[in-house]
Amino acid sequence: MPTLALEAKPALVPYVEPQETSSPLDWAPLVTIDLSKFDEPGGKETLVAELKDAIRRWGFWVVVGTNIPQEDIDRQLSIANAFFNLPIEEKRKESTTSLLFVLGSYFGYREPKRFIGKSDVKENMEMVRIDCMVPRHDFIKIFEDEIAPFHRQVWYKVARKLYVLLALVLKLPEDYFVKLHDYEQPSEDHLRYMIYHPRSAEDDEKINGIWSLGHTDRLDFGSLTLLFAQQVAALQIRTPDEQWKWVKPVKGGITCNAADIMSFLTKVGYVKSTVHRVVRPPPDQANNERLGLFYFSRPGNDVLLRPAPSPVLRKLGLLTPADEDESGEDVKGIDYVRARVKNVHDRQYTRNGDVDVQSTFHVKHLKIQDYYL
Numbered sequence: 001m002p003t004l005a006l007e008a009k010p011a012l013v014p015y016v017e018p019q020e021t022s023s024p025l026d027w028a029p030l031v032t033i034d035l036s037k038f039d040e041p042g043g044k045e046t047l048v049a050e051l052k053d054a055i056r057r058w059g060f061w062v063v064v065g066t067n068i069p070q071e072d073i074d075r076q077l078s079i080a081n082a083f084f085n086l087p088i089e090e091k092r093k094e095s096t097t098s099l100l101f102v103l104g105s106y107f108g109y110r111e112p113k114r115f116i117g118k119s120d121v122k123e124n125m126e127m128v129r130i131d132c133m134v135p136r137h138d139f140i141k142i143f144e145d146e147i148a149p150f151h152r153q154v155w156y157k158v159a160r161k162l163y164v165l166l167a168l169v170l171k172l173p174e175d176y177f178v179k180l181h182d183y184e185q186p187s188e189d190h191l192r193y194m195i196y197h198p199r200s201a202e203d204d205e206k207i208n209g210i211w212s213l214g215h216t217d218r219l220d221f222g223s224l225t226l227l228f229a230q231q232v233a234a235l236q237i238r239t240p241d242e243q244w245k246w247v248k249p250v251k252g253g254i255t256c257n258a259a260d261i262m263s264f265l266t267k268v269g270y271v272k273s274t275v276h277r278v279v280r281p282p283p284d285q286a287n288n289e290r291l292g293l294f295y296f297s298r299p300g301n302d303v304l305l306r307p308a309p310s311p312v313l314r315k316l317g318l319l320t321p322a323d324e325d326e327s328g329e330d331v332k333g334i335d336y337v338r339a340r341v342k343n344v345h346d347r348q349y350t351r352n353g354d355v356d357v358q359s360t361f362h363v364k365h366l367k368i369q370d371y372y373l
Ligand SMILES: O=C(O)CCC(=O)C(=O)O
Pocket: 212, 217, 219, 220, 227, 234, 235, 276, 277, 278, 292
């Protein structure tokens, strides 16, 4: 079994993206937010108006003009690809064990071990979650000097600006959400590398071509999910009229979605945490590996989770006196994240069909409904 010399940074084969699909797919008409306007006079106002529609109707949008160099994104994809190409014994060295799931924490490598519902087909995705506070896999440590600044620039160039715009949509002080997600404070904010391996048409048929069940981003329970575009179409969102539509990858763009904490902070409804799923890609991409690079923004561990005191929510009658009562029992960001991860992952089977699709769990006084479509 090859071992890695920690001090040596191996030369990486540059990752080459698969060809774009030419299948005529029913794409979701997502709004594009051009962040290069953010610092222009009147720019924020324009973006706020665009984002408002996106968060209320779709919960998904695309961001361009981020000023993150394309070569930095490509380099992350090359590191991710090289990691997944390591022998399995090597990847397992820092794997996420079931013990961690019991504790509700899951950084590190996760291999596809679970069966899909009651079928004999196994999950086809591998992932590695990279947090800045846990021991890392040796391979990841070697590239830490590139991964850490990349993580940081995504926060400052994208997530932070989106939080400012979201606060403005809700007529809150500009830094309201920025403070809750302060990059410099301890949190479980993280990057994720992920790869889906193609399956035979036969196996995919047994699971109705669904690679990841419809869900909101409870799984990586956070506030915002940023997905750097990769060319293999497979992500679908459920539209307000309950149709599944494909999300079109935009070269150099980032597909963003509001996750459950953002929805919770805005009374589960103002900002929509939209149901989405991953399906077998179209025929001309069905044999491609699907490599993904994500950023999951989470609130600070010690942040108290309570609905934002937004005049917009108040005007809509969404804030109850209990929401505005500061003496109630508090739930911290970390309590919520741990409870959710434990509920989702501390199990042998993925949920599919009739296997435990509905469940609830508690975080202190909050009862949370967890479901999969
Ligand atoms: O692979 C994708 O495009 C989306 C994955 C996803 O929705 C998730 O992991 O929460």
